[in-house]
Amino acid sequence: MEFWSKLPAIFKKDVIGNLDYKSRCRLRKCSKSEKNLVNSCPVILDSVNLEPRIGNQIYFSIEQNGILLNDKASEPKLVIQDFLLIFKNRKSEVKFLTVDHYNFQRQPDAINNLVSCLLSDGNNLKLKIQKLKFQYGEIDDRSLLSFVKAMDSKTFDSLAIRKFPIKTQAVLDELVATEQWKTLKELRIDEKISIPIYIFLHLESFSLSYYSMNSADVWKCIEKFRFTKRPIFSFFEIFVTREFSISDILSHFDVRPENKPIGPEYVNNAVQHTQIFKLSWSNEQLFVMKIGKRFLRGAICRKDFLHEDYEKLEDL
Structure with missing residues (x-):
């Protein structure tokens, strides 16, 4: 420790930059000067999980390079303090935050309370979180809106x-008006919604479920992907309860409908039609559109690797 105390700050920062998060936290507790030094060094974490549990506890885990660095349940106040410490340096980032709640029927407001405490204790911090996932449990509309607003819009790209x-x-209008929504790239909603599809068409990729969808809205999705430049592997998928009218969808096509299956199709004939569209902005990529009775899936693929690229998306 004597050797450490004599090191210039610039060398200490180099050492801290190579420490894992757990070691940083230990060093942080040594003294006020070490605390300030650690806070001055940004950290990038692969995965963080927050999970409210019965007994006024929150499970808090951190994973980095496949190694679990933090794995414990504590009272909410301590967990929130530790979580917010990650962002003490404004350049620190979490690549993937998961919020789980398996006992939401017994604790219906647990996630809302967690979000409220995070935001009230965060002193208007902008959280540099790349991907946010609510896997289990429920959150109310205002809590979700507030949490999204707390994200750093230059980092946040997936919900x-x-x-x-x-x-x-x-x-909904308030959400759509946020910078975070405008810069969002990916969205997945598991349960059925009744929100107009145009709300989502700025996204690079999305997966949604509806009770039903008319053929005109399906065509809007297809057109958007054909004529607005997107990265390779961008995709959309839509699931419905009420069957699509395949003939109505095909009637909107501005090219001749041609069923061109790629790779082995489903044995149960779930895919009724596969259309391959040219893109207005690329000669090296194509838009593959598969239409089933209750699902649609379209993806930007390399023209020489249509099956391989599309198959990767089916495994997501």
Whole structure:
């Protein structure tokens, strides 16, 4: 420790930059000067998980390079303090944050309370979180909106949620107006929604479920992907309860409908039609559109690797 105390700050920062998060936290507790030094060094974490549990506890885990660095349940106040410490340096980042809650029927407001405490203790911090996933449990519309607003819009690019809580037009309009929504690239909503599809067409990729969808809205999705430049592997998929009218969808095509299956199709004939569209902005990529009775899936693929590229997306 004597050797460490004599090191110039610039060398200490180099050492801290190579420490894992757990070691940083230990060093942070040594003294106020070490605390300030650690806070001055950004950290990038692969995965963080927050999970409210019965007994006024929150499970908090951190994973880095496949190694579990933190794995414990504590009282909410301590967990929130530790979580917010990650962002003490404004350049620190979490690549993937998962919020789980398996006992949401017994604790219906647990995630709302967690979000409220995070935001009130965060002193208007902008959280540099790349991907946010609500895997289990429920969150209300205002809590989701507030949490999204707390994200750093230059970092935040992906949201996955089981049940989308926003039902009213006023809250939806407020969400859509945020910079975080405008810069969002990926969205997945598991349970069925009734939100107009145009709300999502700025996204690079999305997966949604509806009770039904008309052929005109299906065509809007296809057109958007054909004529607006997107990265390779961008895709959309839509699942419905009420069967699509395949003939109605094909009637909107501005090219001749040609069923061109790629790779082995499903044995149960789930795919009714496969159309391969040219793209207005690339000669090296194509848009592959598969249409089933209750699902659609379209993807940007390399023209010489259509099956391989599309198959990767089916495994997501």
